[in-house]
Amino acid sequence: MKQPRLDERKAYILATVVYEYVATAEPVASQTLTQKYNLGISSATVRNEMAELEAEGYLVQPHTSAGRVPSDSGYRTYVDELMQPEALSAADRRRIRDDLRDASRELDELVDQTTRLLGRLSKSLAFVTKPQSETQLFKHIQLISIAPRTGIAIVVTSFGVSAQSLFELGSDVSADDLTRLSSAFNARFANRAIDEIGESEIAAVVAELGLTDDLRGAITTAMQSARSGEIPEIASAGAQNLLDQPEFSDVRKLRSILRIVEEQRTLYDIVADAMNSENPRVKIGRELGNEELADLSVVTVPYRFGPHAIGMLSILGPRRMPYARLLALASGTAESLSQRLADADV
Amino acid sequence: MKQPRLDERKAYILATVVYEYVATAEPVASQTLTQKYNLGISSATVRNEMAELEAEGYLVQPHTSAGRVPSDSGYRTYVDELMQPEALSAADRRRIRDDLRDASRELDELVDQTTRLLGRLSKSLAFVTKPQSETQLFKHIQLISIAPRTGIAIVVTSFGVSAQSLFELGSDVSADDLTRLSSAFNARFANRAIDEIGESEIAAVVAELGLTDDLRGAITTAMQSARSGEIPEIASAGAQNLLDQPEFSDVRKLRSILRIVEEQRTLYDIVADAMNSENPRVKIGRELGNEELADLSVVTVPYRFGPHAIGMLSILGPRRMPYARLLALASGTAESLSQRLADADV
DNA sequence: CTTTGGCACTCCTGGCTCTGGAGTGCTAAG
DNA sequence: CTTAGCACTCCAGAGCCAGGAGTGCCAAAG
Numbered sequence A, B: 001m002k003q004p005r006l007d008e009r010k011a012y013i014l015a016t017v018v019y020e021y022v023a024t025a026e027p028v029a030s031q032t033l034t035q036k037y038n039l040g041i042s043s044a045t046v047r048n049e050m051a052e053l054e055a056e057g058y059l060v061q062p063h064t065s066a067g068r069v070p071s072d073s074g075y076r077t078y079v080d081e082l083m084q085p086e087a088l089s090a091a092d093r094r095r096i097r098d099d100l101r102d103a104s105r106e107l108d109e110l111v112d113q114t115t116r117l118l119g120r121l122s123k124s125l126a127f128v129t130k131p132q133s134e135t136q137l138f139k140h141i142q143l144i145s146i147a148p149r150t151g152i153a154i155v156v157t158s159f160g161v162s163a164q165s166l167f168e169l170g171s172d173v174s175a176d177d178l179t180r181l182s183s184a185f186n187a188r189f190a191n192r193a194i195d196e197i198g199e200s201e202i203a204a205v206v207a208e209l210g211l212t213d214d215l216r217g218a219i220t221t222a223m224q225s226a227r228s229g230e231i232p233e234i235a236s237a238g239a240q241n242l243l244d245q246p247e248f249s250d251v252r253k254l255r256s257i258l259r260i261v262e263e264q265r266t267l268y269d270i271v272a273d274a275m276n277s278e279n280p281r282v283k284i285g286r287e288l289g290n291e292e293l294a295d296l297s298v299v300t301v302p303y304r305f306g307p308h309a310i311g312m313l314s315i316l317g318p319r320r321m322p323y324a325r326l327l328a329l330a331s332g333t334a335e336s337l338s339q340r341l342a343d344a345d346v
Numbered sequence C: 001c002t003t004t005g006g007c008a009c010t011c012c013t014g015g016c017t018c019t020g021g022a023g024t025g026c027t028a029a030g
Numbered sequence D: 001c002t003t004a005g006c007a008c009t010c011c012a013g014a015g016c017c018a019g020g021a022g023t024g025c026c027a028a029a030g
Helices: A008-024 A030-036 A043-055 A072-082 A090-101 A107-122 A175-189 A199-208 A213-227 A251-262 A264-272 A323-344 B008-024 B030-036 B043-055 B072-082 B090-101 B107-122 B175-189 B199-208 B213-227 B251-262 B264-272 B323-344
Strands: A125-129 A138-147 A150-157 A160-168 A234-237 A281-284 A296-305 A308-318 B125-129 B138-147 B150-157 B160-168 B234-237 B281-284 B296-305 B308-318
Touching: A008 A030, A008 A043, A008 A072, A030 A043, A072 A281, A072 A323, A090 A107, A090 A323, A107 A125, A107 A234, A107 A308, A107 A323, A125 A251, A125 A264, A138 A175, A138 A213, A138 B138, A138 B150, A150 A213, A150 B138, A150 B150, A160 A213, A175 A199, A199 A213, A234 A264, A251 A264, A251 B251, A264 A296, A264 A308, A296 A323, A308 A323, B008 B030, B008 B043, B008 B072, B030 B043, B072 B281, B072 B323, B090 B107, B090 B323, B107 B125, B107 B234, B107 B308, B107 B323, B125 B251, B125 B264, B138 B175, B138 B213, B150 B213, B160 B213, B175 B199, B199 B213, B234 B264, B251 B264, B264 B296, B264 B308, B296 B323, B308 B323
Parallel strands: none
Antiparallel strands: A125 A234, A125 A308, A138 A150, A150 A160, A281 A296, A296 A308, B125 B234, B125 B308, B138 B150, B150 B160, B281 B296, B296 B308
C-alpha cells in the first residue's frame, strides 16, 4: 500500500498539507497549496498527486468535495521523515528558565510546577510521571512515635521523602527503641538501591534488637510503598487548553479525555512502553491504542537524574499538533528539569 | 420586593417548580404542575400564582412563551425554608463505608480518595481542602544528611509528615550534629502548636548548640512551609461528570470551570468564608461571587479531627442540583472521613 | 374577591428547501 | 506528463414555514 518511497514532489506536497492543516484546521485544497506555497506546478497536477497520496493511505478526504487531511500514516511519515526539527524559541527558553529558577526544591512540587509550565507553553494538556522508586537509593528511615501505640515511619531516598506510613502496635514501644531501630537500619542499608533491600534482611535487623514483629510489619510496609512497583504518580495540567481546539466542539470527546486524565491508569499505559527510554517518542491517533483518543497525539520525552532517565514528560493534544514545536518544547523543558534536579546535587 | 412571606400555596408551587426543574432540566409549565402533582387547582390559577412569584423575584421566564425556572433567590428560599432534608440512602451509606474502609492511612491520600469517592457519588465535581497546619501540633523534626553539604529537613505534625525541604550548607556539618540538633528541637517543642513556634526560639536552640546560621535558615524554612499560612491544597475530582449536564452543551462554560479548578485559588475563595465553620453551607449562582460560575452552585460541609473542623468538603454542580440529596451525601461523607481520621487515633 | 375555562397571541424548534461556493475528478489538448 | 476547462458533488448557511407549547388576559362563575 505505501511501499513505494515517496518521490520528492509527493513528499513536499504531503509535508505542506500537514503544515497547512496544522495551521488552519481546515481541509486543504489543491489551490490553496499552489497559491500559498509556490510549487511550480498547477493545481490540477497537485490534485493528481493528492489523489495518489490518498490511494497510498497518507491523506483522507472528509467528503467527496472537500480538501485533504492527513491520515495517521500521513502524520507518521511527516514526523519520521519530512518535518524540519525546530529549535526552542528564545522566548520559550527564557520562560522555562525563569519559571523553574524559583521553583520548589522539593521533588513533588518541582514536577507539579514543571507540568503546569508545560501545559501553559504548549497550550495543550501536559502530563508528567513522577520518578519511580526503583532507581532511588535508600538513605534513611525514621520511626517516630506520635501517640502511645501509634507511630509514623518515614523513608527518605535519594530524591527526598518518598513514603510515609502510619502504624499501630499491639504494645507500647519506647521512643528509645524506635530510635535504636532507626539507627540500626540506617547504618546497615544507607545508600543501597531501595529495591534490593529484602524482607528477610529487614526481619533480621528487627530480630537482632529483640523487637516485636509488629515493627517488622510497619517497616516492611513503609519500604514497600517507597518502592511500590505500581504505577508512578502522574501530574497533569492544562486540560482546559484543549477546549480551544475546534476538534473539541463536540463535548463527548472531551468527556473521554477528562475521564482518562483522572484515572491515571490510561495515561500511564500511553507512556509505559517508552518509560525511561532515552529518546523522544511520538504517538499518533490510533497508535495510542485507545479508540477514544483516536484523534489525538502525544509526544513524550524523558527527563533525567544524573545519567538515568527517571520519568517522562508528555504533551497530549489534537492529532493536528505542531509536532516539531512541541518536541522542542518538551525536550527543552525536560532538559531544564533535569538540570534543576542535578543542581540539587543529591 | 420579596418582603411578603410566601403563603402556603405559593410556597408549595415554588417548591414544586424547583423540584420539577431539578429533575427535568426543562422550564416548567403550569399544566405540568397540575398534572404531575395534584394541587387541587386549575392551571390558570397556577399561572396567576407563578406570575406573582415572578414579580417577587423567585422565578424567571427564559422567554415569553416558556415555562418558569427558579431564580437564585427562588433556589435560596427553597434551600432555606422549603426543602425536605433527606437522609443518606442505604446504598450510598454502604458505598462510602466500603470505599473508605480500605482507604490509605496517609492523610493526603485519604483526602484524595475521599474526593474521588464524592465525585463519583455526586456525579458532580467534588473538591476538598486539605487540613491547614494551624491546627496541627508539632511532633518531630528530623535533619538528615543526604550528601556532603546537602540535607533534608522533615517536619512531622500530628497529621503525619507535613513538610520537607532540601537545604544546602556553606560548610560540612557532621551527621552527629544534625542528630543532636534534631533531638534538641524535639525535646523542646514536641506537642506545641506549630504556629506558636517563633523564629527567635528556633534561633536560640541553634545558637545554644553552637551551630551555624545556615541551619537556622534551613529549619525556619521547613517550619515555615509546615505552617504555611497560604492557601491549603485542594483535591478535586469528577470534572467530567459536569459534561453530562445539559447546561454544559456550551463548551465555553466548561472552559472557565476547568481553569478555575486548576488554579486552586478561586476554589479556595469559594469556601474561604465558610472555612472551618461548623455548619454546612450552600452557595447559589451569583452568590459564588464569580460571573463565570453564575449558573452553578456549591454545597460545602466541614470535616473534623477530634473536636475541630479542619477542612471542607464541597460539591460543585449546576445550580439545578438536588440540594437535599447532595447535602446528605456531603455530610455523610464528611462524617465517615472524620471517623476515619479519629480512628487513626493520632 | 378568587377561581377557571376559553382564546388569542408569542415565541421557540425542527424540518425543509434553496442557493452559493468550494473542491474535486475527468477529459482532452498541449 | 502537465494543465485548462468543465461538469458534478456536497456542504454550510439563510430563509421559510408549520406545529406546538405556554402564556396572559378576559369574562363568567362560584
